Amino acid sequence: MSNLPKIAWIGLGIMGSPMAENLIKAGYPVTGFTLESDKLERLAAAGGTAAGSIAEAVADADIVITMVPASPQVEAIAYGPDGILENARPHTLLIDMSSITPQTSIDLAQAAAAKSIRVLDAPVSGGEAGALEAVLSIMVGGDQADFDAARPLLETLGKTIVRCGPHGSGQTVKAANQLIVAVNIQACAEAVVFLEKSGVDLTAALDVLAGGLAGSTVLARKKDNFTNRDFRPGFRIDLHHKDMGIVTDAARTVGAALPVGTVVAGLVASLRAQGDGGLDHSALLRGVERLSGHPTGH
Numbered sequence: 001m002s003n004l005p006k007i008a009w010i011g012l013g014i015m016g017s018p019m020a021e022n023l024i025k026a027g028y029p030v031t032g033f034t035l036e037s038d039k040l041e042r043l044a045a046a047g048g049t050a051a052g053s054i055a056e057a058v059a060d061a062d063i064v065i066t067m068v069p070a071s072p073q074v075e076a077i078a079y080g081p082d083g084i085l086e087n088a089r090p091h092t093l094l095i096d097m098s099s100i101t102p103q104t105s106i107d108l109a110q111a112a113a114a115k116s117i118r119v120l121d122a123p124v125s126g127g128e129a130g131a132l133e134a135v136l137s138i139m140v141g142g143d144q145a146d147f148d149a150a151r152p153l154l155e156t157l158g159k160t161i162v163r164c165g166p167h168g169s170g171q172t173v174k175a176a177n178q179l180i181v182a183v184n185i186q187a188c189a190e191a192v193v194f195l196e197k198s199g200v201d202l203t204a205a206l207d208v209l210a211g212g213l214a215g216s217t218v219l220a221r222k223k224d225n226f227t228n229r230d231f232r233p234g235f236r237i238d239l240h241h242k243d244m245g246i247v248t249d250a251a252r253t254v255g256a257a258l259p260v261g262t263v264v265a266g267l268v269a270s271l272r273a274q275g276d277g278g279l280d281h282s283a284l285l286r287g288v289e290r291l292s293g294h295p296t297g298h
Helices: 016-025 037-045 054-058 071-078 102-113 127-133 144-157 169-197 202-210 217-228 237-254 259-276 281-291
Strands: 007-010 030-033 063-066 093-096 118-121 136-141 158-165
Touching (some): 007 016, 007 054, 016 030, 016 144, 030 054, 071 102, 093 144, 136 144, 144 158, 158 169, 169 237, 169 281, 217 281, 237 259, 237 281
Parallel strands (some): 007 063, 063 093, 093 118
Antiparallel strands (some): 118 136
16 A cells, blocks of 8 residues: 555644544555644554654655644644745645635645645535545545546545635635535524424424425434534534634625525624534524523533
């Protein structure tokens, strides 16, 4: 398997750790760097190599993959004397799988080109479960040749892999994804509170709803979160708040109205302001419960 490209993985959080481990299982040599030492220990235990810095991680890599929370973190790891662009070899392929603003991806690709480093923006959807099961949806922006080169690796991480256009396009599609997911979770949360206040068996109701037009991946993935009030983070409200900022700002720039999305963005912000930012985005249920006048997490 030594003919597989050498991977540097930067950012080993809820999504990054299982994704990197799926590459290791597929035979890729993976060297990782992240700020938390326990995550580096987890990578080493899975068969990867822990690096002491970004520069050390990327020095011999053929492909660098980044998975960090937002645009400021991408810029922090990419730029500067200790960053990826100064320390990766020419012709390295940099695949940023973070969810950031489209403009950040465009700017990164331009800066990398000056160093002869190729870039793809490749944000993902599917949450922690999708990362663990390697069934993520991956939306990619960048050149077709670079996408073709990356496809075998991306197929190890996800099930639906689509090039959406030039640099930044993957991020634009991810922003639309986050809009749809947030509105869908909010609708499901409202239905849950309505059903419970009506005295209906929630599990039975959600089972039958899942089989009809109201069924969705969101309902399938989050049904147990709702019924068990289990809000351990698969995808944190803090990050969805960031993403709703990206989509509302990008939509304003292009002149697209988001009447429902804007309301849900406000509800996500409200939940975060009430101290629930570290919970899973299915905790939008808590906001509906508060508005409906009964205790959260009962």
